[in-house]
Amino acid sequence: MKRITVFIFALLLYTSCKSEYKPRNIEAISIKEIKMDSTSIRAIQAINNTSMYYAGSMGDVGFTDDNGKSWTTEFIIFKDSIVPHFRSLAINNANKFVLSIQNPALLYKISKDSTQLVYTENHEKVFYDAIAFFDDKKHGIAVGDPTENCASIIVSNDAGNSWHKIDCSKLPNFEEGEAFFAASNTNIKTLGSTVWIATGGKKARILKSEDYGETWQIHNTPIIQGNGPQGIYSIDFADKNNGIIIGGDYSKPTENKANKAVTIDGGITWSIVADGKNPSYKSCVQYVPNTNGQEIFAVGKTGVSYSKDAGITWKDVSKEAYYTIQFVDKSSAWLGGNNKIGKLVLK
Template sequence: MRLIALLCFIIFFNSCKEDHVRPSNVSTVIIEPFITDSTLSIRAIDFNDENIFYGSSDHIGKYALDAQFKINLDNYSTSNTKEYFKNVMTFNDKPHHFRAIEEVNGDFLALSIENPARLYKIYRKAKEPKLVYEELNEKVFYDSMAFWNDKEGIAIGDPTDDCMSVIITRDGGESWAKRNCSELPKAKEGEAAFAASDTNIALVGDHTWIATGGIASRVLYSPDKGNTWQVHDTPIIQGKATTGMYSIDFYDKNNGFAIGGDYTKPNDTIANKIRTTDGGKTWQLVADGNGPGYRSCVQYIPNRGGKELVAVGFKGIDYSRNAGESWSHLSDEGFYTIRFINDSAAYAAGRGRISKLIFR
């Protein structure tokens, strides 16, 4: 009887696991403009239940997802609108350019790219940002940021010495410390990263993968939230300043995917898509010579067993149902970056807009 009960439990448990994964075959995407502004050039977005956050070429923004009812006692009027805040931070009267952002427990962090690189934190109920990190260096250029949890996060940038720039926080972004090059793999000549979609970093639990690009394009890996590091070679196209990985994502601690190419040759499809099934130790080319050319962002669709991917770039939107082996082109509409809300909808951003994408 105990054996029968155990077998029934195993069958029930496995059937639940299988039901959680929803296989699909996406054939179309519906694009619903959410924010349109010709001045926008957005390569970093994030969201929570209340707001969409973004980083643009001259400001950071927060847009409420739901309208709020307000009463104005000065003129006895009411309104029911969505709040929209823009924050412009400058240095020597020149606006900072933000391509790395993160929402953390309702707060919003934004990192500017160039000298001086500045990282700001905007608290949930505040409108004015707080400067929490600054780095002055002629070579400084930050590309991406991500958080393991509400307290611990990481941002990466191009080398200022002989390693990639890595800064880490352990207190929710209140303070940041830059890792010494003695603690990191040495960068190769011409190795850097691309601030194309804020997806140079992939996190699963304590595991961290960083995609570099340029003359050398490798994966930096940490199993312990940035305390120790390894480095792994990839077969993706490299050798020029404009080649390599532009985006990386992991579905779980074993299965990952990276995409890129050469943005100056966006139709080239040779050696621009790679996949791993062993946690990033080894990588294989997939859809070599087929599927999308240069794309700036790739993301796994949630709850699809690590089989379904969407890639976006200024040449359009593409979908794979078999872990990148083959692809279908869904739209010529161009976007720089995408983040999934659930297994059938996402927010995407690019030049002049943020849109909601519905996959069917």
């Protein structure tokens, strides 16, 4: 009965609102590696086929507009001694926002003429994981591990000029050991006025707000959970209903049980896909634009994988390790990794 239910769900997922899309014939997938010295890159923002930004582990924020041939890099140091470890990056209009992970949490706004510290948080448990802006560009949100009994969530209502932390009284309670992973700046997804945030560790759940973070729901998932390195590492949505989560157990990266799930009801319920089949642990999952939620790429230290049927089946396309991927269009994407940037091209 369980197998029949999973099959029916998969069939509905494959056909619902997507019957008009016919998977294309991709003849070649190539990844060009660009060496980057002494920095771990988990946060990127793709601009177009030749331009992208990254934020790195050495307080570095880099930009290229010539396909990675040359880079303009700014190095940020806090109070002449603290080098921020950036794993979060978002672009809002002409401004870049980079957020460090460690105590103190440091959120910088970088504009054409200045670099301004717009939020600081001091706490022994502080650890921020991801940042994003909503479609209206006015509202921003960033998420971090709990310092109390709830998620650490900071929001902006003025395009990122100022930020404030949401009080725990307005957020769902977390279990001890439930937190987030700062693996790829993609455990958070915004669409319209809605945001989804994926947790891991003791629990693997989805925080959801449909009003820019004013009110919140929390939903369970069947993703592997219970121990520190287990849970959801990345989330993406093709539209307001159809989404995917991926992760696994970072300490056992070749395992592929209960590490991928999809939703067709906006994140309320989730169903495991490709259980016991590759891909195994991944740190980032992203839909390919303009493919009606059918084409998906997932990357991690176990390589790069691709699905053309909404996550039901997958193909491994590269053994190269990358932390994160972001598409420019349906034919190209940028990737970030340890001491490297990647450029993916589909033909």
